[in-house]
Amino acid sequence: MNIAWFLIVSALMFCLGAVGVLVRRNPLVILLCLELMLNAGNLALLGFSRMWGDGDGQIFALIVMVVAACEVAIGLGIIVALYRRRLPVDVDELRELHG
C-alpha cells in the first residue's frame, strides 16, 4: 500500500472539512468540520511518519490531538455561554465585532 494513497485520502478529507466550515452556519457543526480538517492533517502526519520509519510524526499527531481537545473545550464553552445569554447560536447573527 503506497503512502500516496493515504495522502490523497487525507487531502480529500481536508477539503470536505474546509467546504463544511464555509457552508454551515451552526458553530457546533463548524467545530466538527474543524475536527475533520485536523484529523486529515493527522492522517498525513502518520503517513509521513510511516514513510520515514521513525516515530516523530506520531508524536506530532498526538500533540495535534491535544490541541484539538483544547480547542473543543474552549469552543463548546463559548457555545454554552452564548446559549445562556439567549444569543442566537448562528455565526451570521453574531456580528458585533464586524465593525
Next chain:
Amino acid sequence: MWFFFFLFSIVALAGAVGVVALRNPFYSVLALVTHLIALALLFLLLEAQFVAVAQIVVYAGAVMVLYVFVVAYVGGGDQPELLSRVSAKQRTLAVVFGLAIFVELAIALLGTALKAVDTHGAKLATDYGSPAQIGDLLLTRFLLPFELASFLLLVAAVGAVGLAGRRGGVGPDHEVFTDTVRPQGTGTMAEGVGRRRDGHP
C-alpha cells in the same frame, strides 16, 4: 490490505460527507464518530497502534461525549430558514474553493520530490508505533512539547470552566448571597406554632 484500505477510506469519507451535509447537528456528531473510528483503523494500517488507540479513546470516547452533551443542551438544530439563508451562490463558491484546494494538494502530492511517497515506506523497527517507543520519545526528545501540551490542557480546562460556569461573567442571572437569606424568625418551629421568635404572638 487493499481491500481494507478502500473499505476504511470509503467509510471515513462517507462520515466526513455526513458531517457536512446532515441537517441535524446530532446526526453530524454521530457521522463524525463513524468517521473517527474508520480513521483509527486507517492509522492501524499505517502501523501506528498507539495513536490509533488514543484516537478511539480520546476522540471517539471523550471529545464526542462532550459534543453529544452540548448538542443535547443547546438542542434545536439548524432551522430550515437558517440553512436557506446560505445562498446557492455561496454554496457553489464554497464547493469551487474546496475543489481548488484539492487540485492544489493533488498537484503538490503528484509533483513531490519525495520519491519515497510512492513506496510502502521505510523498513520498520519492531517497536514502531508501540507505547514503549512513543513514551520513550515523549520523555526524551520531545520533553518540552510534552510539558507544554500538558500546560495547554490545564489552561484550556480552567478557561472552559470559566466560560461555561454558572456565574460565567456578569449577567442577569448573577446571584447574590444576601438574596437567599430569610427574614429573621421565618422558617422556624416557633413560627410553625404561631409564635414569632421575638416573643410576639
